[in-house]
Amino acid sequence: MIEQLSFSSITAYLNCPRAWKFKYIEKSSTRKSGALAFGTAFHETVENYVSRGNEGREIRALWAAAWQKQSEANHGFDDETPKSLYNDGLRMFSSPKVMVALDSIEPPREIELPVSLNVPGVPPVTGFVDMLAADGVPSDFKISRSKWSDNRVRSSLQALFYLAALKQMQIETPLKFRHYVFIKNREPGTQLLETEYRYAQFLFLFSVIQHVWSSMQANAFHENPESWQCHAQCCDFWRLCRGRFSRADAIG
DSSP states (O other): OOOOEEHHHHHHHHHOHHHHIIIIISOOOOOOOHHHHHHHHHHHHHHHHHTTOGGGOOHHHHHHHHHHHHHHHHSSOSSSOHHHHHHHHHHHTTOHHHHHHHHTSOOOSEEEEEEEEOOTTSOOEEEEEEEEOTTSOEEEEEEESSOOOHHHHHHOSHHHHHHHHHHHTTOOOOSEEEEEEEEOSSSOEEEEEEEEOOTHHHHHHHHHHHHHHHHHHTTOOOOOTTSTTOSTTTOTTGGGTGGGGSSGGGOO
């Protein structure tokens, strides 16, 4: 029986209920993703740097240490090589645009702040806010291969979740959220996107979470072939699902 949900679990269900079941119920094995390891190491590096952690070490030294930890934990990846991923991070942390964005961040109030949201009829929903800024605005760090659109920011439920949880926990913060987007390509870049919200929007968030929980309880684990993730290179469970019907010998 599920006694606790994470917000990442809820978004995974919204993306594809069948993939959610493979991961959280059937415990099917997942690929060793270089992208996931890169993201973890990148976040650790940024968070240490903006909080002046590790005694204010130079950022490329922080990146080398964070990446070494991920490499040792994963022992190789199924997609990209450790060397190419390390060099990607080194290029990003050598970019003047990236460093200007990071150096503009004042030492935050909190880093990796755990939060929990209580929604009627649903187990506690947990998550972590990447950063509670010096001015109290919750913020996160995202890696992307392209710029985010305004619509992508406005339609995201993640910021609403963090704000609702912080309000429930009686942590003073304005009703706004900041996304620091780091663009990972040959010419690294950044975006700073700040969005304001209204209390009424929390009601929609609660409704979505309640419907997701009801669907889980009803064993509604259908496929979502329209999901961006429904692809052999993006879904860890492709071979167990859509991929089974894509082989040449599947018809005949």
